[in-house]
Amino acid sequence: xxxxxxxxxxxxxxxxxxxxxxxxxxxxxxxxxxxxxxxxxxxxxxxxxxxxxxxxxxxxxxxxxxxxxxxxxxxxxxxxxxxxxxxxxxxxxxxxxxxxxxxxxxxxxxxxxxxxxxxxxxxxxxxxxxxxxxxxxxxxxxxxxxxxxxxxxxxxxxxxxxxxxxxxxxxxxxxxxxxxxxxxxxxxxxxxxxxxxxxxxxxxxxxxxxxxxxxxxxxxxxxxxxxxxxxxxxxxxxxxxxxxxxxxxxxxxxxxxxxxxxxxxxxxxxxxxxxxxxxxxxxxxxxxxxx
DNA sequence: CACCAGGGTACCT
DNA sequence: AGGTACCATGGT
Numbered sequence: 001x002x003x004x005x006x007x008x009x010x011x012x013x014x015x016x017x018x019x020x021x022x023x024x025x026x027x028x029x030x031x032x033x034x035x036x037x038x039x040x041x042x043x044x045x046x047x048x049x050x051x052x053x054x055x056x057x058x059x060x061x062x063x064x065x066x067x068x069x070x071x072x073x074x075x076x077x078x079x080x081x082x083x084x085x086x087x088x089x090x091x092x093x094x095x096x097x098x099x100x101x102x103x104x105x106x107x108x109x110x111x112x113x114x115x116x117x118x119x120x121x122x123x124x125x126x127x128x129x130x131x132x133x134x135x136x137x138x139x140x141x142x143x144x145x146x147x148x149x150x151x152x153x154x155x156x157x158x159x160x161x162x163x164x165x166x167x168x169x170x171x172x173x174x175x176x177x178x179x180x181x182x183x184x185x186x187x188x189x190x191x192x193x194x195x196x197x198x199x200x201x202x203x204x205x206x207x208x209x210x211x212x213x214x215x216x217x218x219x220x221x222x223x224x225x226x227x228x229x230x231x232x233x234x235x236x237x238x239x240x241x242x243x244x245x246x247x248x249x250x251x252x253x254x255x256x257x258x259x260x261x262x263x264x265x266x267x268x269x270x271x272x273x274x275x276x277x278x279x280x281x282x283x284x285x286x287x288x289x290x291x
Numbered sequence: 292c293a294c295c296a297g298g299g300t301a302c303c304t
Numbered sequence: 305a306g307g308t309a310c311c312a313t314g315g316t
Contacts (some may be wrong), residue, residue, distance in 0.1 A: 114299095116298080120295080120297090121297070173299095213299095
């Protein structure tokens with residue numbers, strides 16, 4: 001049982017963009033690739049010619065769990081046929097090639113996004129890591145690498161209590177996280193939501209404390225496989241307003257209705273391209289200007 | 292140092 | 305239904 005390395009063959013996969021695009025919060029850039037945690041496994045990923053090199057602390061009988069997490073077998077070309085054919089979408093998708101949606105653990109995804117409200121992505125990562133350091137199970141890590149822990153189980157967060165959670169700098173979100181932890185530990189079945197229609201699964205998620213439409217859509221899209229879920233955060237709202245509504249003030253309900261009908265069954269994927277485009281275009285302009 | 296961050300909720304009209 | 309104050313904290 002020693003450290004192992006393999007290469008997953010992928011095409012059209014921008015690993016760095018995918019891991020930093022605000023869907024997962026535990027990946028750290030190391031000297032040689034990205035170090036993170038998937039389930040109860042420490043993982044190091046590195047983009048190589050024709051694929052992604054993956055290393056773990058133990059030997060792996062199968063890499064299915066990682067292919068599933070990375071959605072390595074999804075072919076982007078198969079999705080694009082379902083994207084709307086307007087100029088904005090074409091430009092945005094072309095500007096963010098190889099950006100993928102991960103398939104994360106529903107509980108970790110739910111808890112992370114409960115902590116995300118009016119927080120910057122760097123800050124969400126800090127809070128999540130504090131949670132893991134305090135109450136996550138220690139993981140086997142190869143010699144010479146920083147220790148990491150698993151994401152804490154809901155039962156653990158339920159028993160430590162709201163006061164203790166608050167010490168992880170999450171502020172008013174502590175009550176939400178504690179309430180949701182208790183419900184999930186008490187039998188609220190996240191996995192079962194996969195089998196339900198989108199609207200039903202979303203409504204069920206929204207009965208959890210701290211989970212409204214936006215966070216529900218994040219969980220549906222990033223962990224439960226609902227490709228049409230379309231999280232509308234401040235970036236997307238601004239972006240849609242600028243790119244599709246001529247900068248005119250537009251109500252949320254109007255924008256949501258537009259997004260659902262315009263972006264279609266894989267709208268969530270388009271949303272992620274748009275989100276990453278909006279968040280990085282300033283930096284890209286600067287880079288270009290310097291050249 | 293203001294301003295803002297991958298929002299949700301309670302409470303108002 | 306549609307609008308608004310408030311929630312706690314730290315990055316830029």
